Amino acid sequence: MSKHPDHLLISQVSIDFPTAKGPFRALDKVNLRIEKGEFVSIIGHSGCGKSTVLNIVAGLYKATEGGVILDGREVDEPGPERAVVFQNHSLLPWLTAYENVELAVKQVFKKTKSKAEMREWIEHNLRLVHMDHAMDKRPDEISGGMKQRVGIARALAMEPQVLLLDEPFGALDALTRAHLQDSMMEIQAKLGNTVIMITHDVDEAVLLSDRIVMMSNGPAATVGEILHVNLPRPRNRVAMAESAEYIRCRKAVLSFLYERHGRKEAA
Amino acid sequence: MNPTQLFQTLGAPFLGILLFLAIWQVGAPKIVTSLGAIPGPVQVFEQFIGLIDEHKAARQKEVEFYQRQEERNTKAKADDPNAEIEVRPYTGKASFFDQILTSLITVMTGFVLAGLIAIPLGIVAGLSQTVYAALNPLIQLFKPVSPLAWLPIVTMIVSAVYVTDNPMFEKSFITSALTVLLCCLWPTIINTTVGVANISKDLQNVSKVLRLSWWTHVRKIVLPSAIPMIFTGLRLSLGIAWMVLIAAEMLAQNPGLGKFVWDEFQNGSSNSLGRIMVAVIVIGLIGFALDRGMLLLQRHVSWDKSLALR
Ligand SMILES: Nc1ncnc2c1ncn2[C@@H]1O[C@H](COP(=O)(O)OP(=O)(O)O)[C@@H](O)[C@H]1O
Ligand SMILES: [Mg+2]
Numbered sequence: 319m320s321k322h323p324d325h326l327l328i329s330q331v332s333i334d335f336p337t338a339k340g341p342f343r344a345l346d347k348v349n350l351r352i353e354k355g356e357f358v359s360i361i362g363h364s365g366c367g368k369s370t371v372l373n374i375v376a377g378l379y380k381a382t383e384g385g386v387i388l389d390g391r392e393v394d395e396p397g398p399e400r401a402v403v404f405q406n407h408s409l410l411p412w413l414t415a416y417e418n419v420e421l422a423v424k425q426v427f428k429k430t431k432s433k434a435e436m437r438e439w440i441e442h443n444l445r446l447v448h449m450d451h452a453m454d455k456r457p458d459e460i461s462g463g464m465k466q467r468v469g470i471a472r473a474l475a476m477e478p479q480v481l482l483l484d485e486p487f488g489a490l491d492a493l494t495r496a497h498l499q500d501s502m503m504e505i506q507a508k509l510g511n512t513v514i515m516i517t518h519d520v521d522e523a524v525l526l527s528d529r530i531v532m533m534s535n536g537p538a539a540t541v542g543e544i545l546h547v548n549l550p551r552p553r554n555r556v557a558m559a560e561s562a563e564y565i566r567c568r569k570a571v572l573s574f575l576y577e578r579h580g581r582k583e584a585a
Numbered sequence: 586m587n588p589t590q591l592f593q594t595l596g597a598p599f600l601g602i603l604l605f606l607a608i609w610q611v612g613a614p615k616i617v618t619s620l621g622a623i624p625g626p627v628q629v630f631e632q633f634i635g636l637i638d639e640h641k642a643a644r645q646k647e648v649e650f651y652q653r654q655e656e657r658n659t660k661a662k663a664d665d666p667n668a669e670i671e672v673r674p675y676t677g678k679a680s681f682f683d684q685i686l687t688s689l690i691t692v693m694t695g696f697v698l699a700g701l702i703a704i705p706l707g708i709v710a711g712l713s714q715t716v717y718a719a720l721n722p723l724i725q726l727f728k729p730v731s732p733l734a735w736l737p738i739v740t741m742i743v744s745a746v747y748v749t750d751n752p753m754f755e756k757s758f759i760t761s762a763l764t765v766l767l768c769c770l771w772p773t774i775i776n777t778t779v780g781v782a783n784i785s786k787d788l789q790n791v792s793k794v795l796r797l798s799w800w801t802h803v804r805k806i807v808l809p810s811a812i813p814m815i816f817t818g819l820r821l822s823l824g825i826a827w828m829v830l831i832a833a834e835m836l837a838q839n840p841g842l843g844k845f846v847w848d849e850f851q852n853g854s855s856n857s858l859g860r861i862m863v864a865v866i867v868i869g870l871i872g873f874a875l876d877r878g879m880l881l882l883q884r885h886v887s888w889d890k891s892l893a894l895r
Binding site: 377378395396397408410412413456458 | 791806888889
């Protein structure tokens with residue numbers, strides 16, 4: 319089944335943050351292979367280093383040891399082929415939804431698309447996240463869920479090889495979150511992007527992912543276990559809730575998070 | 586608006602001013618100086634009217650001067666078509682309102698020039714630790730220096746460097762404007778630097794992921810984020826500049842409101858105190874208007890129109 323087993327390779331990644339008390343090892347030898355088109359969730363307790371992994375893949379942090387390879391090329395700086403949706407939307411507050419997406423599209427397609435094509439592409443992506451009705455609104459005029467949708471549209475509009483989502487729905491209420499999760503599944507089915515999503519929500523991880531990467535607690539956090547979610551797509555959250563596989567996966571993640579913490583505590 | 590709000594927005598300020606005027610009117614005559622008793626608000630207002638009349642008279646004189654000159658020249662030309670025609674500018678004493686205009690032009694010139702230097706410098710210093718490290722000691726050293734201390738140096742330098750037969754600007758104008766520029770520089774640089782250095786980490790990350798060029802980064806992310814701090818710096822600067830300019834004009838006898846005050850003080854006529862008070866009030870009103878103007882400008886360029894600006 320793995321046609322491109324080494325689409326994205328996170329290899330022996332460790333990182334030390336400088337602190338007043340000397341270097342703090344946040345991640346220790348993180349290894350992960352991700353296939354093209356795969357949806358991978360990273361789950362773990364708060365502060366274990368999930369965002370740090372994502373930031374290293376994005377190129378915003380530099381690994382102290384090891385590295386990230388995307389399609390045979392080492393990642394050494396940020397770039398639009400690894401689009402990030404940040405936890406708190408990070409839209410430019412002085413630009414409308416349209417203009418926020420436009421900034422990204424102009425940057426990525428300035429040489430390959432005409433003005434009219436760009437406009438069509440921006441509107442297409444906003445339609446994809448169901449935000450075409452509020453294109454001319456500024457971030458402070460729309461709800462949190464809508465902001466996150468625009469953030470996703472901005473990321474998708476870059477046509478990234480990998481989409482990086484850092485707790486994208488974490489700050490939203492349950493209903494809005496469910497809507498956005500459904501949108502995300504729909505979009506991924508349509509576009510087939512490779513996605514890495516950080517979450518602390520077990521149901522979200524099981525519903526959306528092909529694989530769930532469970533991280534051990536820090537310091538020196540690393541990949542604890544990896545769980546394959548063998549649920550057919552398209553997935554329906556209501557039907558799913560009763561499926562034996564869903565229950566198995568949910569239980570496996572919960573037991574990792576709350577019974578084992580992934581790594582044997584120093585006894 | 587309910588009655589309480591109405592009182593707070595209109596009634597209270599009105600009462601405050603009324604009370605001030607009353608204390609002034611009653612208290613002033615009790616202090617007798619070598620130039621007579623301190624004038625009350627009514628006398629000061631009379632002086633203000635007097636200054637307007639003087640201004641009108643001066644304008645009239647100017648018009649007449651040019652008329653006479655014109656007539657003379659036409660006549661000379663009629664008598665002898667090859668006659669040398671002389672056109673001399675009017676050189677009457679500057680009126681109160683001429684001095685106001687001079688001060689306004691001077692302060693705006695120095696202020697705008699300072700902004701053109703300080704904002705780009707502040708942006709670069711906010712973006713680059715190295716530039717900041719290089720600039721910071723200089724800023725910290727010069728910031729606490731009263732611009733008036735610069736005045737002698739500026740005067741000497743302008744005298745030495747600005748030597749032309751046909752000067753476009755008066756030396757005194759350049760000296761005053763440079764002094765204003767010097768005092769506007771520091772608050773604007775410092776506030777711009779702080780504004781730029783504190784741009785949200787998330788927005789900086791967005792810029793990095795998009796690989797925005799330096800220039801696009803500055804235009805799309807840095808400037809809009811830093812606008813409030815830049816304006817804080819500009820408003821501080823303009824406020825200081827206006828105060829400093831008046832003092833500099835008094836000290837250096839450069840044309841402007843400061844010179845007007847100084848001249849009246851030296852004159853020592855019975856009208857002088859009243860006229861100085863008119864000047865003081867006008868200086869205050871202009872300072873206030875300048876600040877309001879900056880606020881309006883900020884509201885105009887700022888993306889957040891709902892911002893409560895004060
Ligand atoms: N830039 C940084 N400098 C120093 N320490 C950091 C930095 N970023 C993260 N850390 C530390 O690394 C650990 C992991 O952080 P993070 O990746 O944000 O956790 P998570 O996203 O899983 O909640 C935390 O202990 C955090 O304090
Ligand atoms: Mg995080």
